[in-house]
Amino acid sequence: MRKPIIAGNWKMNKTVAESRELVTALLPKVKNAKCDVVVCVPFTDIAAVAELTKGSCVAVGAQNVAWADSGAFTAEISAAMLKEAGATYVIIGHSERRQYFGETDKTVNMRLVQALANGLKPILCVGEMLAEREGGKTEEVCRTQVVGAFEGISAADAAKTVIAYEPVWAIGTGKTATDAQANETIGYIRSVVKELYGAAVADGMRIQYGGSMNAKNVDGLMAQPEIDGGLIGGASLKADDFAYIVNAAE
Protein backbone atom coordinates (compact mmCIF):
# COMPACT_ATOMS: atom_id res chain seq x y z
CA MET A 1 0.00 0.00 0.00
CA ARG A 2 1.34 3.42 -0.94
CA LYS A 3 0.40 6.32 1.32
CA PRO A 4 -0.99 9.15 -0.81
CA ILE A 5 0.87 12.45 -0.85
CA ILE A 6 -0.74 15.79 -1.62
CA ALA A 7 1.68 18.64 -2.22
CA GLY A 8 0.89 22.27 -2.92
CA ASN A 9 3.10 24.20 -5.31
CA TRP A 10 2.62 27.84 -4.46
CA LYS A 11 4.94 28.90 -7.31
CA MET A 12 5.82 32.63 -7.08
CA ASN A 13 2.89 33.52 -4.84
CA LYS A 14 2.56 34.69 -1.24
CA THR A 15 4.71 37.09 0.70
CA VAL A 16 5.75 36.02 4.19
CA ALA A 17 2.73 37.77 5.70
CA GLU A 18 0.40 36.15 3.16
CA SER A 19 2.00 32.74 3.70
CA ARG A 20 1.31 32.98 7.43
CA GLU A 21 -2.32 33.83 6.73
CA LEU A 22 -2.80 30.91 4.35
CA VAL A 23 -1.10 28.34 6.58
CA THR A 24 -2.93 29.54 9.69
CA ALA A 25 -6.22 29.02 7.85
CA LEU A 26 -5.11 25.66 6.45
CA LEU A 27 -3.81 23.88 9.55
CA PRO A 28 -7.11 23.28 11.39
CA LYS A 29 -8.73 22.12 8.15
CA VAL A 30 -6.19 19.35 7.49
CA LYS A 31 -5.46 18.18 11.02
CA ASN A 32 -7.09 14.77 10.39
CA ALA A 33 -5.36 14.18 7.06
CA LYS A 34 -4.77 10.54 6.20
CA CYS A 35 -2.20 11.34 3.52
CA ASP A 36 1.17 13.08 3.61
CA VAL A 37 0.71 16.82 3.18
CA VAL A 38 3.39 19.19 1.86
CA VAL A 39 3.40 22.86 0.92
CA CYS A 40 6.18 23.86 -1.48
CA VAL A 41 6.57 27.56 -0.91
CA PRO A 42 8.83 30.35 -2.22
CA PHE A 43 12.29 30.31 -0.64
CA THR A 44 11.54 33.46 1.32
CA ASP A 45 8.52 31.83 3.01
CA ILE A 46 10.18 28.58 4.10
CA ALA A 47 11.33 29.65 7.57
CA ALA A 48 8.02 31.30 8.49
CA VAL A 49 5.94 28.38 7.22
CA ALA A 50 8.22 25.84 8.92
CA GLU A 51 7.80 27.66 12.21
CA LEU A 52 3.99 27.69 11.89
CA THR A 53 3.70 24.04 10.81
CA LYS A 54 6.04 22.64 13.48
CA GLY A 55 4.35 19.68 15.19
CA SER A 56 1.57 19.55 12.55
CA CYS A 57 0.98 17.06 9.75
CA VAL A 58 2.09 19.61 7.15
CA ALA A 59 5.67 19.40 5.84
CA VAL A 60 7.42 22.22 4.04
CA GLY A 61 9.10 21.98 0.67
CA ALA A 62 11.09 24.25 -1.64
CA GLN A 63 10.58 24.58 -5.39
CA ASN A 64 14.17 24.01 -6.48
CA VAL A 65 17.63 23.19 -5.10
CA ALA A 66 21.13 23.99 -6.31
CA TRP A 67 23.28 21.11 -7.57
CA ALA A 68 26.34 22.36 -5.74
CA ASP A 69 27.05 22.62 -2.01
CA SER A 70 28.06 26.29 -2.13
CA GLY A 71 30.02 28.79 -4.20
CA ALA A 72 29.67 31.09 -7.17
CA PHE A 73 26.12 30.22 -8.25
CA THR A 74 24.29 33.53 -8.08
CA ALA A 75 20.61 33.23 -7.09
CA GLU A 76 20.80 29.51 -6.36
CA ILE A 77 19.84 28.11 -2.94
CA SER A 78 21.72 25.14 -1.51
CA ALA A 79 20.30 22.03 0.12
CA ALA A 80 21.91 23.02 3.44
CA MET A 81 20.21 26.41 3.27
CA LEU A 82 16.83 24.81 2.56
CA LYS A 83 17.19 22.35 5.42
CA GLU A 84 18.31 25.01 7.86
CA ALA A 85 15.25 27.09 6.93
CA GLY A 86 13.01 24.07 7.61
CA ALA A 87 12.33 22.43 4.24
CA THR A 88 12.20 18.65 4.07
CA TYR A 89 10.90 18.26 0.50
CA VAL A 90 11.92 19.87 -2.78
CA ILE A 91 10.28 20.04 -6.21
CA ILE A 92 12.77 19.30 -8.99
CA GLY A 93 12.31 19.73 -12.74
CA HIS A 94 8.96 21.52 -12.72
CA SER A 95 7.87 22.22 -16.30
CA GLU A 96 8.02 25.96 -15.66
CA ARG A 97 11.71 25.56 -14.79
CA ARG A 98 12.22 23.47 -17.93
CA GLN A 99 10.27 25.93 -20.16
CA TYR A 100 11.41 29.32 -18.86
CA PHE A 101 14.72 28.75 -17.08
CA GLY A 102 16.61 26.30 -19.23
CA GLU A 103 16.31 23.29 -16.95
CA THR A 104 17.39 20.14 -18.80
CA ASP A 105 17.31 16.44 -17.98
CA LYS A 106 21.00 16.79 -17.05
CA THR A 107 20.48 19.65 -14.58
CA VAL A 108 17.41 17.90 -13.20
CA ASN A 109 19.60 14.86 -12.60
CA MET A 110 22.27 16.95 -10.86
CA ARG A 111 19.70 18.59 -8.60
CA LEU A 112 18.09 15.23 -7.81
CA VAL A 113 21.46 13.74 -6.87
CA GLN A 114 22.15 16.70 -4.59
CA ALA A 115 18.73 16.60 -2.91
CA LEU A 116 19.09 12.90 -2.17
CA ALA A 117 22.68 13.27 -0.93
CA ASN A 118 21.44 15.85 1.55
CA GLY A 119 18.37 14.02 2.79
CA LEU A 120 15.80 16.25 1.10
CA LYS A 121 12.79 14.34 -0.26
CA PRO A 122 12.50 15.12 -3.97
CA ILE A 123 9.28 15.55 -5.94
CA LEU A 124 10.50 14.99 -9.48
CA CYS A 125 8.25 16.48 -12.17
CA VAL A 126 7.91 14.95 -15.63
CA GLY A 127 5.35 15.39 -18.38
CA GLU A 128 4.73 16.08 -22.03
CA MET A 129 3.74 19.24 -23.93
CA LEU A 130 0.48 19.37 -25.87
CA ALA A 131 2.15 18.86 -29.26
CA GLU A 132 3.98 15.84 -27.87
CA ARG A 133 0.73 14.27 -26.62
CA GLU A 134 -0.98 15.00 -29.91
CA GLY A 135 2.00 13.54 -31.76
CA GLY A 136 1.78 10.29 -29.81
CA LYS A 137 5.04 11.02 -27.98
CA THR A 138 3.80 11.07 -24.36
CA GLU A 139 5.46 7.81 -23.36
CA GLU A 140 8.72 8.59 -25.14
CA VAL A 141 8.95 12.02 -23.45
CA CYS A 142 8.17 10.64 -19.99
CA ARG A 143 10.65 7.81 -20.46
CA THR A 144 13.44 10.18 -21.50
CA GLN A 145 12.78 12.49 -18.56
CA VAL A 146 12.59 9.67 -15.99
CA VAL A 147 15.67 7.83 -17.30
CA GLY A 148 17.62 11.11 -17.50
CA ALA A 149 16.63 12.22 -14.02
CA PHE A 150 17.67 8.95 -12.36
CA GLU A 151 20.99 8.51 -14.16
CA GLY A 152 23.60 7.20 -11.73
CA ILE A 153 21.16 7.14 -8.80
CA SER A 154 20.97 3.95 -6.70
CA ALA A 155 17.77 1.98 -6.17
CA ALA A 156 17.84 2.87 -2.46
CA ASP A 157 17.93 6.58 -3.29
CA ALA A 158 15.43 6.33 -6.13
CA ALA A 159 12.98 4.75 -3.69
CA LYS A 160 12.99 7.98 -1.65
CA THR A 161 11.77 10.00 -4.62
CA VAL A 162 8.18 11.00 -5.37
CA ILE A 163 7.39 11.50 -9.06
CA ALA A 164 4.77 14.01 -10.20
CA TYR A 165 3.36 13.31 -13.65
CA GLU A 166 2.31 16.71 -14.92
CA PRO A 167 1.16 17.00 -18.52
CA VAL A 168 2.29 20.53 -19.39
CA TRP A 169 -0.95 21.26 -21.26
CA ALA A 170 -2.91 20.70 -18.06
CA ILE A 171 -0.89 22.98 -15.79
CA GLY A 172 -2.67 26.19 -14.89
CA THR A 173 -4.98 25.83 -17.88
CA GLY A 174 -8.07 24.42 -16.22
CA LYS A 175 -7.73 21.40 -18.55
CA THR A 176 -7.21 18.18 -16.66
CA ALA A 177 -6.06 14.89 -18.08
CA THR A 178 -8.94 12.45 -17.90
CA ASP A 179 -8.79 9.96 -15.05
CA ALA A 180 -7.93 7.27 -17.59
CA GLN A 181 -5.19 9.32 -19.33
CA ALA A 182 -3.54 10.17 -16.02
CA ASN A 183 -3.79 6.60 -14.76
CA GLU A 184 -2.42 5.16 -17.98
CA THR A 185 0.59 7.47 -18.19
CA ILE A 186 1.41 7.06 -14.51
CA GLY A 187 1.22 3.29 -14.99
CA TYR A 188 3.64 3.68 -17.87
CA ILE A 189 6.03 5.77 -15.75
CA ARG A 190 5.88 3.07 -13.08
CA SER A 191 6.83 0.50 -15.71
CA VAL A 192 9.89 2.60 -16.60
CA VAL A 193 10.87 2.74 -12.91
CA LYS A 194 10.45 -1.04 -12.82
CA GLU A 195 12.79 -1.46 -15.78
CA LEU A 196 15.37 0.74 -14.03
CA TYR A 197 15.08 -0.50 -10.45
CA GLY A 198 12.85 -3.59 -10.30
CA ALA A 199 9.36 -4.30 -9.05
CA ALA A 200 9.87 -3.52 -5.36
CA VAL A 201 11.00 0.07 -6.01
CA ALA A 202 8.36 0.60 -8.71
CA ASP A 203 5.52 -0.77 -6.60
CA GLY A 204 6.56 1.34 -3.62
CA MET A 205 7.14 4.58 -5.49
CA ARG A 206 4.52 7.25 -5.07
CA ILE A 207 3.55 8.88 -8.35
CA GLN A 208 1.30 11.92 -8.21
CA TYR A 209 -0.82 13.53 -10.86
CA GLY A 210 -0.51 17.30 -11.37
CA GLY A 211 -2.35 19.64 -13.71
CA SER A 212 -5.42 21.63 -12.68
CA MET A 213 -6.31 19.16 -9.94
CA ASN A 214 -9.07 20.66 -7.85
CA ALA A 215 -11.96 19.93 -5.51
CA LYS A 216 -14.15 18.88 -8.44
CA ASN A 217 -11.87 16.33 -10.08
CA VAL A 218 -9.87 15.00 -7.13
CA ASP A 219 -12.22 12.12 -6.33
CA GLY A 220 -12.10 10.67 -9.83
CA LEU A 221 -8.33 11.02 -10.09
CA MET A 222 -7.64 9.61 -6.63
CA ALA A 223 -9.86 6.60 -7.35
CA GLN A 224 -7.40 5.49 -10.04
CA PRO A 225 -5.14 2.65 -8.88
CA GLU A 226 -1.88 4.15 -10.20
CA ILE A 227 -2.41 7.68 -8.84
CA ASP A 228 -0.89 8.22 -5.41
CA GLY A 229 -1.73 11.86 -4.82
CA GLY A 230 -1.42 15.21 -6.43
CA LEU A 231 0.84 18.18 -7.01
CA ILE A 232 -1.49 21.13 -6.82
CA GLY A 233 -0.78 24.62 -8.13
CA GLY A 234 -3.64 27.11 -8.26
CA ALA A 235 -5.93 25.25 -5.87
CA SER A 236 -3.21 25.14 -3.20
CA LEU A 237 -3.43 28.91 -2.80
CA LYS A 238 -6.85 28.70 -1.18
CA ALA A 239 -7.08 27.01 2.21
CA ASP A 240 -10.56 25.56 1.61
CA ASP A 241 -9.74 24.14 -1.81
CA PHE A 242 -6.42 22.63 -0.77
CA ALA A 243 -7.91 21.19 2.42
CA TYR A 244 -10.73 19.62 0.40
CA ILE A 245 -8.18 17.88 -1.83
CA VAL A 246 -6.11 16.75 1.17
CA ASN A 247 -9.15 15.33 2.92
CA ALA A 248 -10.28 13.54 -0.23
CA ALA A 249 -6.98 11.63 -0.39
CA GLU A 250 -7.01 8.58 1.81
Ligand code: PEP
Ligand atom coordinates in the same frame (compact mmCIF):
# COMPACT_ATOMS: atom_id res chain seq x y z
C1 PEP B 1 1.76 22.76 -10.82
O1 PEP B 1 2.23 23.87 -10.90
O2 PEP B 1 2.49 21.84 -10.51
C2 PEP B 1 0.35 22.56 -11.13
C3 PEP B 1 -0.11 21.35 -11.23
O3 PEP B 1 -0.42 23.70 -11.30
P1 PEP B 1 -2.02 23.78 -11.46
O4 PEP B 1 -2.60 22.89 -10.40
O5 PEP B 1 -2.35 25.21 -11.24
O6 PEP B 1 -2.34 23.29 -12.82
